[in-house]
Amino acid sequence: MSKVLDLYAKAHRIPVVGDRVFSFAFSQVAPYFWSVRPLFTVIEPNRAEVVIRKRRGVQNHIxxxxxxxxCNGLEAAMGALAEASIPSDKRWIPKGMEVSYTAKADSDITCIAETDPEQWGGAALSESGGDLRVRVRGVRKDGATVIEGEIRLWVTDKPGAT
Incomplete structure (x- = not known):
C-alpha cells in the first residue's frame, strides 16, 4: 500500500476531523494546494475526489x-490518485493539462480524477517512460460538470529500481 493511501486510510477512520487533518498534511507537501483548501473525500487506486468550497478566496469577479x-483542485485529486495507484518501482510527474470549462462553478465543487487499472502496468509504461492520461472533472452540487479534461503524466522507473 502506498504511503498516501495508508495515511489517508488511517486519517479517514477518525470521525469528523480525519479527512481535514489529512487534507492539511497533504497540502503541506505541495503548499500551493492549500490556496484552495482541498478536502479529500476519496482516495483509492484509480480514483480520488477533492471538494473545493466556494468561498471568497477562490472566487473570480463574477x-x-x-x-x-x-485546475488546482483537479491537480490535487490527480496527485493523490497517482500516489495511490502507481507501482512502487515507478515515479511520475505532471506533463500537461487540457481542460474545458462547461458551466458556471457557482457552488462547492467536487474535483474527481480517474484512471483504469491497466494504465499503470505492462507495455503502457515501458522502461524508458510513458504517458499516462488521467481523466479529470469538476462537478457542482447539483451534479452538473463545470470543468472536464485530462492531465498527462510522464511515468518512469525510479532510479535503481528493477
Whole structure:
C-alpha cells in the first residue's frame, strides 16, 4: 500500500476531523494546494475526489469558483490518485493539462480524477517512460460538470529500481 493511501486510510477512520487533518498534511507537501483548501473525500487506486468550497478566496469577479482554482483542485485529486495507484518501482510527474470549462462553478465543487487499472502496468509504461492520461472533472452540487479534461503524466522507473 502506498504511503498516501495508508495515511489517508488511517486519517479517514477518525470521525469528523480525519479527512481535514489529512487534507492539511497533504497540502503541506505541495503548499500551493492549500490556496484552495482541498478536502479529500476519496482516495483509492484509480480514483480520488477533492471538494473545493466556494468561498471568497477562490472566487473570480463574477462570484464563481475561479478557473485556476478548479485546475488546482483537479491537480490535487490527480496527485493523490497517482500516489495511490502507481507501482512502487515507478515515479511520475505532471506533463500537461487540457481542460474545458462547461458551466458556471457557482457552488462547492467536487474535483474527481480517474484512471483504469491497466494504465499503470505492462507495455503502457515501458522502461524508458510513458504517458499516462488521467481523466479529470469538476462537478457542482447539483451534479452538473463545470470543468472536464485530462492531465498527462510522464511515468518512469525510479532510479535503481528493477
Amino acid at each position: 462570484g464563481t469558483v475561479h478557473a485556476i482554482a478548479l
